Amino acid sequence: xxxxxxxxxxxxxxTSGRIVREKxxxxxMLKAIGGRGLNSLRLYDELKRDIDPLSPENMLLIxxxxxxxxxxxxxxxxxxxxxxxxxxxLGDSAAGGFFGPELKQAGYDQVVMTGKADKPCYLVIADDxxxxxxxxxxxxxxxxxxxxxxxxxxxxxxxxxxAIGPAGENLVKFATVACNNARMCGRTGMGCLFGSKxxxxxxxxxxxxxxxxxxxxxxxxCRELDRRIIDHPEWDRRHAMxxxxxxxxxxxxxxxxxxxxxxxxxxxxxxxxxxxxxEKYKVKNKSCFNCNIHCSRYYVTDQAEAEGPEYETLxxxxxxxxxxxxxxxxxxxxxxxxxxxxxxxxGETIGWAMECFEKGLLNRDDMDGLEFTWGDKxxxxxxxxxxxxxxxIGDAFAEGTRSLARRFGRDTEKYAFHVKGxxxxxxxxxGIKAFGLTYAIASxxxxxxxxxxxFELTERYDEAERRWGIREIANRLSNNxxxxxxxxxxxxxxxxxxxxxxxxxxxxxxxMDFEFASRLLTAGTGLDFSQERVDRILRGVIEADRKMNIDxxxxxxxxxxxxxxxxxxxxxxxxxxxxxPVRDMVRDYYKLRGWxxxxxxx
Ligand code: SF4
Numbered sequence: 001x002x003x004x005x006x007x008x009x010x011x012x013x014x015t016s017g018r019i020v021r022e023k024x025x026x027x028x029m030l031k032a033i034g035g036r037g038l039n040s041l042r043l044y045d046e047l048k049r050d051i052d053p054l055s056p057e058n059m060l061l062i063x064x065x066x067x068x069x070x071x072x073x074x075x076x077x078x079x080x081x082x083x084x085x086x087x088x089x090l091g092d093s094a095a096g097g098f099f100g101p102e103l104k105q106a107g108y109d110q111v112v113m114t115g116k117a118d119k120p121c122y123l124v125i126a127d128d129x130x131x132x133x134x135x136x137x138x139x140x141x142x143x144x145x146x147x148x149x150x151x152x153x154x155x156x157x158x159x160x161x162x163a164i165g166p167a168g169e170n171l172v173k174f175a176t177v178a179c180n181n182a183r184m185c186g187r188t189g190m191g192c193l194f195g196s197k198x199x200x201x202x203x204x205x206x207x208x209x210x211x212x213x214x215x216x217x218x219x220x221x222c223r224e225l226d227r228r229i230i231d232h233p234e235w236d237r238r239h240a241m242x243x244x245x246x247x248x249x250x251x252x253x254x255x256x257x258x259x260x261x262x263x264x265x266x267x268x269x270x271x272x273x274x275x276x277x278x279e280k281y282k283v284k285n286k287s288c289f290n291c292n293i294h295c296s297r298y299y300v301t302d303q304a305e306a307e308g309p310e311y312e313t314l315x316x317x318x319x320x321x322x323x324x325x326x327x328x329x330x331x332x333x334x335x336x337x338x339x340x341x342x343x344x345x346x347g348e349t350i351g352w353a354m355e356c357f358e359k360g361l362l363n364r365d366d367m368d369g370l371e372f373t374w375g376d377k378x379x380x381x382x383x384x385x386x387x388x389x390x391x392x393i394g395d396a397f398a399e400g401t402r403s404l405a406r407r408f409g410r411d412t413e414k415y416a417f418h419v420k421g422x423x424x425x426x427x428x429x430x431g432i433k434a435f436g437l438t439y440a441i442a443s444x445x446x447x448x449x450x451x452x453x454x455f456e457l458t459e460r461y462d463e464a465e466r467r468w469g470i471r472e473i474a475n476r477l478s479n480n481x482x483x484x485x486x487x488x489x490x491x492x493x494x495x496x497x498x499x500x501x502x503x504x505x506x507x508x509x510x511x512m513d514f515e516f517a518s519r520l521l522t523a524g525t526g527l528d529f530s531q532e533r534v535d536r537i538l539r540g541v542i543e544a545d546r547k548m549n550i551d552x553x554x555x556x557x558x559x560x561x562x563x564x565x566x567x568x569x570x571x572x573x574x575x576x577x578x579x580x581p582v583r584d585m586v587r588d589y590y591k592l593r594g595w596x597x598x599x600x601x602x
Contacts, residue, residue, distance in 0.1 A: 003213035004066035004525035015115030034065030036497035039081035056116035069101030074502035076289035086189035087421035096288035097183030102160040106206030117198040135200040142338040163201035165340030174345035182307035213526030242295035243311035244274030254573030255431035260351035272318040306334035315426035316347030322374030348423035419446030431575030434482040443545040483588035
């Protein structure tokens, strides 16, 4: 018996309607573990490289891990992967909630979809019963309506639904897939990939609990992890505010993106902070499957109610574009959730337009009469509606900031803040150097979640010395040793994704090391997931991602940051005078990975 794992890989050809249930191969899992690692290796082994991401040949994978849906705290995630419609390189995005555990309890470790349905459809998975259903009547519905509509149609509210909204149907390149209305696979356009296959949703119901190989040891380990989480000094703040606690924290060190990264300090931060959201608008906490932090929040304002937002959305629709109105951001969060559109990428297109207007590089004639000025909420709302429908200038915005800036030229590309086509997150790397390196080398583009090297913010100098022999790793402004930190936390992020745990727990709270992960995997599956093997697997997946991206056209020159972050020092505050010496750090990183000077695995 295969413990931990669901036991099957489901292959669905949406063109022919052929559905095949394959047995999970334990030998393959010993190379991939699960979740993101499993998806990456499947793409590496089976995806044709030179395809258009929107063609039927692209693969659409949903992966979970051997411990997903078990007692392990926060093992609630799933990862969707494919060739990204937004970036043209490796694309993937993970979401928590309840979909991943449900898929696992239906008996599946991965769903592999190819082809394109000839009309809108949705996939129903109910344990071993799998069918493709017509979704013509659901096409056009927003995410909240489609989720409840599918549950009603299937006569069971226990179905977990991963679906797209109008943005995905209209092939907006940064469309999302939503699980349970609010847990978003937000990045790299996986919703666009659903839309390109005429796939409105996947609905899943599973009724078989996860069996583990060594229940007593596994229970002890899960309890130990629970204790570490609950005793963590940040538990209270994380429970109260989730990731929105970062608004004031990043402002305090001068790196809160304000007016499109022109400044790192926002004078009205108190009006838009996580504290304000929690005190004035939060009505209750929400949680993913089996998590003891319950960091998500449900809010009600005069204008909207919804779950969220996370920090990236709150910052994208406040300080990053010069808006001082938190109620507006909460309304936009609800809108984006319903339409299925990424807040970071959509927010960057708007920030780019505002800055280009300010610098005289764009004008109303370029933008169908729209005028972009800092904090102009009406224009923000108008353009978001145009993007969702791909109407007028919204059609160009829907391609993402890189493409939008290329279309207009005239120096506007200098202000398109993306790496490899993926719009940058809301943390100014000039004051957090390891994060800067992470954005530059992340295999899905300008992103923090591939490594999240929060250790550099801790000022735990003795601990840095003990772990890596380099005290300066604990100094956020130093680039000394940051390649060492990122090489380490990149593996930590990957093991977290392979085990489909939340990065709050597997990474940023620093409560789980590789040795602990190896014990969990071994007790859960009964397979030989020794620490050495786990390390080999993680390095293998990182190398496979890199090789795949090289096949997709990634070159060393793309492992960099936009000009502002490497050449324009921050002008005020605790990060004043800083830029990111990105090339030096990237060179160090290649060496540590054993890659050549061009960043190619040897
Ligand atoms: S910490 Fe928050 S996002 Fe992470 S699993 Fe728990 S509730 Fe979900």
